[in-house]
Amino acid sequence: MRLLKTLVAFVVGTIAGAIGSKAFGPFGAVLGFIGGGVAAWWVVRKMGF
Numbered sequence: 053m054r055l056l057k058t059l060v061a062f063v064v065g066t067i068a069g070a071i072g073s074k075a076f077g078p079f080g081a082v083l084g085f086i087g088g089g090v091a092a093w094w095v096v097r098k099m100g101f
Contacts (some may be wrong), residue, residue: 060099061092 063086072084 059087060096064088064092064095067080 068088068091069081069084072080072082072087074080076083084088
């Protein structure tokens with residue numbers, strides 16, 4: 053289960069970082085990465101892992 057949590061967190065963080073990078077450039081990538089980490093934590097909790 054730990055590997056699945058890590059995979060979900062990585063995918064969500066990557067998507068959020070890419071969106072932030074496209075929207076706001078390098079600074080947005082950093083904010084997207086941080087936001088992606090928070091979103092990944094929330095998604096993993098909702099999935100019940």
